[in-house]
Amino acid sequence: MNSSEVLDTALRIYQRLGLTFLQLTVAPALLCLAAVGFVQNFVLPNLFTTNGNGNGLQFFGEIAGTLGMAVFVGGPLFLLGVSYTSSVVVHLVSDYMLGNVPDPEAAAAAARSVLPRLFVVNLKELCLSISGIIVSTCVMAIGGYVAKSTPDTDEWAGIVVAIGAFGLVLGGVLFLCIVAFDSLAAPVAVLEGVGSRMASKRSRILLKKVGYHLSGTGTIWSLYVLLLFLTLVVGTGLYFFIEIFNIRDHLASLLSFLPGEQLFLQAFDLLPSFVVIWTLMPVWASVITIVYYERRIRLEGFDIDVLASEIAHGSHTANFDH
Numbered sequence: 059m060n061s062s063e064v065l066d067t068a069l070r071i072y073q074r075l076g077l078t079f080l081q082l083t084v085a086p087a088l089l090c091l092a093a094v095g096f097v098q099n100f101v102l103p104n105l106f107t108t109n110g111n112g113n114g115l116q117f118f119g120e121i122a123g124t125l126g127m128a129v130f131v132g133g134p135l136f137l138l139g140v141s142y143t144s145s146v147v148v149h150l151v152s153d154y155m156l157g158n159v160p161d162p163e164a165a166a167a168a169a170r171s172v173l174p175r176l177f178v179v180n181l182k183e184l185c186l187s188i189s190g191i192i193v194s195t196c197v198m199a200i201g202g203y204v205a206k207s208t209p210d211t212d213e214w215a216g217i218v219v220a221i222g223a224f225g226l227v228l229g230g231v232l233f234l235c236i237v238a239f240d241s242l243a244a245p246v247a248v249l250e251g252v253g254s255r256m257a258s259k260r261s262r263i264l265l266k267k268v269g270y271h272l273s274g275t276g277t278i279w280s281l282y283v284l285l286l287f288l289t290l291v292v293g294t295g296l297y298f299f300i301e302i303f304n305i306r307d308h309l310a311s312l313l314s315f316l317p318g319e320q321l322f323l324q325a326f327d328l329l330p331s332f333v334v335i336w337t338l339m340p341v342w343a344s345v346i347t348i349v350y351y352e353r354r355i356r357l358e359g360f361d362i363d364v365l366a367s368e369i370a371h372g373s374h375t376a377n378f379d380h
Contacts, residue, residue, distance in 0.1 A: 059352050061280040068344040075150055078162050079340035093132040094335070095328050122133035125192060133184055134177075140339065141176040144244045145169035147343035152249055154350050172248055179247045179254040186337035187236040190229030197222035237379050238278040238321040239265065244343070244352040264353040274353050281345050288341065289334050296330045 059067065072079070122171050149165035200218055242261035246252060252260065266273040300306060309326055313319045354360035 060075045060127050064348050064352060065284055065309045068341065068348055069347075070150055071154055071188040071344055072341060075154065075160060076340065077158065079147055079148065080336065082162055082166055083143045085333060085338065087339065090335045090339070091328055091332045093136035093139070094331055095324075097128050097132045098127075098133070099324070101132065121196065123196065129185075129188070129192075134181070137177055137180045137184060138173075139335075141173055141180050141244075142169050143339045144180075144346075145172050145176055145248050147340045148245045148248045148347045151344050151347040152245075152351075155348065164178035166360040167241060168174070168248075172251075175251075175253065176244060179257050182254045182258070183237065183240050183243060186240075190232040191226060192229075194222050194225030194229045199223055233281075234282060238275045238282075241265070241275075241278050241346050242350050244317060245347050249350070262295050264350070264357065265271075268357055273327065273355055274349055277349050279346070281342065285338055285341065288338055292337060294332045294335045296333055300330070313343050320370050 081292070101124055146165045146169045150160045150162070153160040153165075161363075186368070192286050197218060240258045240261050242264055243254070243257040245265075246260045247254070247257040252259075267273040306323065306326060310319065310323060313322050316322070351360065
Protein backbone atom coordinates (compact mmCIF):
# COMPACT_ATOMS: atom_id res chain seq x y z
CA MET A 59 0.00 0.00 0.00
CA ASN A 60 1.01 3.61 -0.47
CA SER A 61 0.27 6.23 2.20
CA SER A 62 -3.17 7.18 0.92
CA GLU A 63 -4.24 3.52 0.71
CA VAL A 64 -3.09 2.90 4.29
CA LEU A 65 -5.02 5.91 5.59
CA ASP A 66 -8.10 4.96 3.55
CA THR A 67 -8.00 1.41 4.94
CA ALA A 68 -7.67 2.74 8.48
CA LEU A 69 -10.66 5.04 8.08
CA ARG A 70 -12.76 2.18 6.65
CA ILE A 71 -11.81 0.01 9.62
CA TYR A 72 -12.74 2.90 11.91
CA GLN A 73 -16.17 3.05 10.26
CA ARG A 74 -16.68 -0.64 11.01
CA LEU A 75 -15.12 -0.87 14.46
CA GLY A 76 -15.18 2.74 15.64
CA LEU A 77 -18.09 2.28 18.04
CA THR A 78 -16.25 -0.63 19.67
CA PHE A 79 -13.07 1.45 19.88
CA LEU A 80 -14.91 4.29 21.60
CA GLN A 81 -16.78 2.05 24.03
CA LEU A 82 -13.54 0.45 25.22
CA THR A 83 -11.47 3.64 25.46
CA VAL A 84 -13.59 6.13 27.44
CA ALA A 85 -11.65 5.60 30.68
CA PRO A 86 -8.16 5.85 29.11
CA ALA A 87 -9.26 8.97 27.22
CA LEU A 88 -10.27 10.50 30.56
CA LEU A 89 -6.79 9.72 31.91
CA CYS A 90 -5.26 11.52 28.93
CA LEU A 91 -7.64 14.43 29.50
CA ALA A 92 -6.59 14.61 33.15
CA ALA A 93 -2.96 14.88 32.03
CA VAL A 94 -3.81 17.61 29.50
CA GLY A 95 -5.83 19.52 32.10
CA PHE A 96 -3.03 19.24 34.65
CA VAL A 97 -0.42 20.60 32.23
CA GLN A 98 -2.76 23.30 30.92
CA ASN A 99 -4.01 24.58 34.28
CA PHE A 100 -1.11 23.94 36.66
CA VAL A 101 2.13 23.55 34.69
CA LEU A 102 2.03 26.13 31.89
CA PRO A 103 0.83 29.08 34.05
CA ASN A 104 3.72 28.49 36.48
CA LEU A 105 6.42 27.67 33.97
CA PHE A 106 8.16 31.06 33.89
CA THR A 107 7.02 32.51 37.21
CA THR A 108 9.12 32.65 40.35
CA ASN A 109 8.95 33.65 43.99
CA GLY A 110 12.71 33.92 44.25
CA ASN A 111 13.04 37.76 44.20
CA GLY A 112 16.08 37.63 41.96
CA ASN A 113 17.51 34.43 43.41
CA GLY A 114 18.81 32.59 40.33
CA LEU A 115 19.19 29.23 42.02
CA GLN A 116 15.61 29.30 43.28
CA PHE A 117 14.34 30.47 39.87
CA PHE A 118 15.92 27.55 38.02
CA GLY A 119 14.87 25.18 40.77
CA GLU A 120 11.26 26.22 40.28
CA ILE A 121 11.56 25.82 36.50
CA ALA A 122 13.01 22.33 36.98
CA GLY A 123 10.25 21.44 39.44
CA THR A 124 7.54 22.63 37.05
CA LEU A 125 9.00 20.67 34.13
CA GLY A 126 9.37 17.66 36.42
CA MET A 127 5.67 17.81 37.30
CA ALA A 128 4.78 17.93 33.60
CA VAL A 129 7.01 14.95 32.75
CA PHE A 130 6.57 12.76 35.83
CA VAL A 131 2.92 13.52 36.73
CA GLY A 132 1.19 14.53 33.51
CA GLY A 133 3.34 12.24 31.38
CA PRO A 134 2.53 8.93 33.12
CA LEU A 135 -1.20 9.76 33.24
CA PHE A 136 -1.23 10.44 29.51
CA LEU A 137 0.90 7.39 28.72
CA LEU A 138 -1.38 5.07 30.69
CA GLY A 139 -4.33 6.20 28.58
CA VAL A 140 -2.40 6.03 25.32
CA SER A 141 -0.90 2.62 26.14
CA TYR A 142 -4.24 1.01 26.99
CA THR A 143 -6.00 2.55 23.98
CA SER A 144 -3.19 1.55 21.63
CA SER A 145 -3.19 -2.02 22.89
CA VAL A 146 -6.96 -2.45 22.54
CA VAL A 147 -7.09 -0.96 19.05
CA VAL A 148 -3.99 -2.83 17.87
CA HIS A 149 -5.57 -6.13 18.94
CA LEU A 150 -8.90 -5.39 17.24
CA VAL A 151 -7.35 -4.10 14.00
CA SER A 152 -4.95 -7.04 13.95
CA ASP A 153 -7.90 -9.43 14.24
CA TYR A 154 -9.57 -7.67 11.34
CA MET A 155 -6.44 -7.77 9.17
CA LEU A 156 -5.92 -11.47 9.91
CA GLY A 157 -9.54 -12.25 9.07
CA ASN A 158 -10.53 -13.14 12.62
CA VAL A 159 -13.71 -11.91 14.26
CA PRO A 160 -12.74 -8.94 16.48
CA ASP A 161 -13.33 -9.88 20.12
CA PRO A 162 -13.67 -6.78 22.38
CA GLU A 163 -13.47 -8.80 25.60
CA ALA A 164 -10.32 -10.60 24.51
CA ALA A 165 -8.79 -7.30 23.34
CA ALA A 166 -9.51 -5.67 26.71
CA ALA A 167 -8.05 -8.62 28.61
CA ALA A 168 -4.94 -8.65 26.42
CA ALA A 169 -4.59 -4.87 26.85
CA ARG A 170 -4.57 -5.23 30.63
CA SER A 171 -1.92 -7.94 30.49
CA VAL A 172 0.37 -6.05 28.11
CA LEU A 173 -0.19 -2.60 29.70
CA PRO A 174 2.96 -2.59 31.92
CA ARG A 175 5.24 -3.53 29.02
CA LEU A 176 3.64 -1.07 26.62
CA PHE A 177 3.77 1.69 29.25
CA VAL A 178 7.55 1.21 29.54
CA VAL A 179 7.86 1.33 25.74
CA ASN A 180 5.91 4.58 25.53
CA LEU A 181 7.68 6.11 28.54
CA LYS A 182 11.04 5.52 26.89
CA GLU A 183 9.81 7.09 23.67
CA LEU A 184 8.38 10.08 25.55
CA CYS A 185 11.63 10.79 27.41
CA LEU A 186 13.65 10.49 24.21
CA SER A 187 11.32 12.53 22.01
CA ILE A 188 10.80 15.52 24.34
CA SER A 189 14.46 15.93 25.26
CA GLY A 190 14.96 18.70 22.69
CA ILE A 191 11.84 20.55 23.84
CA ILE A 192 12.95 20.44 27.50
CA VAL A 193 16.45 21.73 26.67
CA SER A 194 15.01 24.56 24.56
CA THR A 195 12.55 25.49 27.30
CA CYS A 196 15.42 25.69 29.79
CA VAL A 197 17.36 27.94 27.38
CA MET A 198 14.34 30.24 27.09
CA ALA A 199 14.07 30.28 30.89
CA ILE A 200 17.72 31.34 31.10
CA GLY A 201 16.96 34.15 28.66
CA GLY A 202 14.01 35.26 30.78
CA TYR A 203 16.15 35.28 33.90
CA VAL A 204 18.91 37.26 32.15
CA ALA A 205 16.32 39.79 30.97
CA LYS A 206 15.05 40.16 34.52
CA SER A 207 18.52 40.51 36.02
CA THR A 208 20.15 42.87 33.47
CA PRO A 209 19.37 46.37 32.13
CA ASP A 210 16.89 46.76 29.30
CA THR A 211 19.73 47.77 26.97
CA ASP A 212 21.47 44.40 27.34
CA GLU A 213 20.92 42.42 24.15
CA TRP A 214 22.09 39.07 25.52
CA ALA A 215 18.72 38.23 27.02
CA GLY A 216 16.99 38.60 23.66
CA ILE A 217 19.67 36.54 21.96
CA VAL A 218 19.32 33.70 24.47
CA VAL A 219 15.51 33.76 24.21
CA ALA A 220 15.72 33.73 20.39
CA ILE A 221 18.08 30.74 20.52
CA GLY A 222 15.68 28.98 22.87
CA ALA A 223 12.69 29.73 20.62
CA PHE A 224 14.55 28.42 17.57
CA GLY A 225 15.58 25.37 19.56
CA LEU A 226 11.96 24.86 20.58
CA VAL A 227 10.96 24.65 16.91
CA LEU A 228 13.79 22.20 16.24
CA GLY A 229 12.78 20.26 19.35
CA GLY A 230 9.25 19.96 18.01
CA VAL A 231 10.54 18.64 14.68
CA LEU A 232 12.84 16.24 16.54
CA PHE A 233 9.85 15.05 18.58
CA LEU A 234 7.86 14.26 15.42
CA CYS A 235 10.86 12.52 13.82
CA ILE A 236 11.52 10.27 16.82
CA VAL A 237 7.84 9.40 17.17
CA ALA A 238 7.73 8.55 13.45
CA PHE A 239 10.82 6.31 13.61
CA ASP A 240 9.50 4.47 16.68
CA SER A 241 5.81 4.54 15.74
CA LEU A 242 5.63 0.77 15.24
CA ALA A 243 7.04 0.03 18.71
CA ALA A 244 3.52 -0.29 20.14
CA PRO A 245 2.22 -2.91 17.65
CA VAL A 246 5.57 -4.72 17.83
CA ALA A 247 5.40 -4.85 21.63
CA VAL A 248 1.75 -5.95 21.61
CA LEU A 249 1.80 -8.46 18.75
CA GLU A 250 5.34 -9.83 19.11
CA GLY A 251 5.62 -9.63 22.90
CA VAL A 252 9.07 -8.00 23.01
CA GLY A 253 10.51 -5.45 25.42
CA SER A 254 10.99 -1.72 24.96
CA ARG A 255 14.50 -1.82 23.50
CA MET A 256 13.70 -4.52 20.95
CA ALA A 257 10.37 -2.89 20.09
CA SER A 258 12.08 0.40 19.16
CA LYS A 259 14.83 -1.38 17.23
CA ARG A 260 12.32 -3.53 15.36
CA SER A 261 10.21 -0.46 14.50
CA ARG A 262 13.18 1.27 12.91
CA ILE A 263 14.16 -1.86 10.99
CA LEU A 264 10.66 -2.25 9.57
CA LEU A 265 10.36 1.42 8.58
CA LYS A 266 13.78 2.00 7.02
CA LYS A 267 14.37 2.04 3.28
CA VAL A 268 15.41 -1.36 1.93
CA GLY A 269 16.45 -1.70 -1.72
CA TYR A 270 13.67 -0.36 -3.92
CA HIS A 271 11.25 -0.26 -0.97
CA LEU A 272 10.91 3.31 0.27
CA SER A 273 10.97 4.23 3.93
CA GLY A 274 7.68 3.73 5.77
CA THR A 275 7.95 6.96 7.76
CA GLY A 276 6.31 8.88 4.91
CA THR A 277 3.00 7.30 5.87
CA ILE A 278 3.47 8.46 9.48
CA TRP A 279 4.03 12.04 8.30
CA SER A 280 0.87 11.77 6.20
CA LEU A 281 -0.87 10.57 9.36
CA TYR A 282 0.36 13.70 11.19
CA VAL A 283 -1.31 15.84 8.54
CA LEU A 284 -4.54 13.83 8.74
CA LEU A 285 -4.63 14.07 12.55
CA LEU A 286 -3.98 17.82 12.41
CA PHE A 287 -6.85 18.23 9.95
CA LEU A 288 -9.22 16.09 12.02
CA THR A 289 -8.20 17.94 15.20
CA LEU A 290 -9.07 21.26 13.59
CA VAL A 291 -12.36 19.94 12.23
CA VAL A 292 -13.51 18.14 15.40
CA GLY A 293 -12.07 20.47 18.03
CA THR A 294 -12.80 23.77 16.30
CA GLY A 295 -16.24 22.59 15.17
CA LEU A 296 -17.23 21.61 18.69
CA TYR A 297 -15.81 24.85 20.12
CA PHE A 298 -17.83 27.00 17.71
CA PHE A 299 -20.94 24.91 18.36
CA ILE A 300 -20.59 25.61 22.08
CA GLU A 301 -19.99 29.33 21.44
CA ILE A 302 -22.80 29.82 18.93
CA PHE A 303 -25.45 28.30 21.17
CA ASN A 304 -23.99 29.80 24.38
CA ILE A 305 -23.98 26.37 25.96
CA ARG A 306 -21.44 27.36 28.60
CA ASP A 307 -23.54 30.31 29.77
CA HIS A 308 -26.66 28.14 29.97
CA LEU A 309 -24.72 25.52 31.92
CA ALA A 310 -23.37 28.19 34.29
CA SER A 311 -26.91 29.40 35.04
CA LEU A 312 -28.10 25.84 35.67
CA LEU A 313 -25.20 25.14 38.04
CA SER A 314 -25.21 28.51 39.81
CA PHE A 315 -26.74 27.04 42.97
CA LEU A 316 -23.97 24.42 43.36
CA PRO A 317 -20.86 25.15 45.47
CA GLY A 318 -18.53 23.57 42.87
CA GLU A 319 -19.81 25.54 39.89
CA GLN A 320 -16.37 26.67 38.69
CA LEU A 321 -15.01 23.13 38.87
CA PHE A 322 -17.82 21.85 36.65
CA LEU A 323 -17.27 24.72 34.22
CA GLN A 324 -13.54 24.03 34.03
CA ALA A 325 -14.31 20.40 33.28
CA PHE A 326 -16.78 21.51 30.60
CA ASP A 327 -14.10 23.74 29.03
CA LEU A 328 -12.02 20.60 28.47
CA LEU A 329 -14.83 18.88 26.54
CA PRO A 330 -13.44 19.71 23.05
CA SER A 331 -10.03 18.35 24.11
CA PHE A 332 -11.65 15.17 25.43
CA VAL A 333 -13.60 14.57 22.22
CA VAL A 334 -10.46 15.08 20.11
CA ILE A 335 -8.39 12.71 22.29
CA TRP A 336 -11.15 10.10 22.53
CA THR A 337 -11.92 9.95 18.82
CA LEU A 338 -8.45 10.40 17.32
CA MET A 339 -6.26 8.09 19.43
CA PRO A 340 -7.88 5.04 17.78
CA VAL A 341 -7.11 6.55 14.36
CA TRP A 342 -3.41 6.67 15.26
CA ALA A 343 -3.41 3.12 16.62
CA SER A 344 -5.31 1.80 13.58
CA VAL A 345 -2.88 3.33 11.11
CA ILE A 346 0.28 2.12 12.85
CA THR A 347 -1.15 -1.41 13.02
CA ILE A 348 -1.86 -1.40 9.29
CA VAL A 349 1.60 0.05 8.59
CA TYR A 350 3.10 -2.71 10.76
CA TYR A 351 1.49 -5.42 8.62
CA GLU A 352 2.20 -3.54 5.37
CA ARG A 353 5.91 -3.34 6.18
CA ARG A 354 6.05 -6.98 7.27
CA ILE A 355 4.39 -8.00 3.99
CA ARG A 356 6.66 -5.73 1.97
CA LEU A 357 9.95 -6.71 3.63
CA GLU A 358 9.35 -10.16 5.13
CA GLY A 359 6.68 -11.78 2.96
CA PHE A 360 4.35 -12.12 5.92
CA ASP A 361 1.31 -12.54 3.65
CA ILE A 362 2.96 -15.55 1.98
CA ASP A 363 3.41 -17.21 5.36
CA VAL A 364 -0.23 -16.54 6.23
CA LEU A 365 -1.41 -17.82 2.84
CA ALA A 366 0.64 -21.01 3.24
CA SER A 367 -0.89 -21.56 6.68
CA GLU A 368 -4.41 -20.98 5.30
CA ILE A 369 -3.82 -23.42 2.44
CA ALA A 370 -2.62 -25.99 4.94
CA HIS A 371 -5.82 -25.53 6.95
CA GLY A 372 -8.10 -25.15 3.91
CA SER A 373 -9.26 -21.60 4.69
CA HIS A 374 -8.82 -18.01 3.50
CA THR A 375 -9.60 -15.25 5.97
CA ALA A 376 -6.84 -12.63 5.94
CA ASN A 377 -7.73 -9.12 4.72
CA PHE A 378 -4.32 -8.10 3.39
CA ASP A 379 -5.75 -7.64 -0.09
CA HIS A 380 -7.94 -4.80 1.20
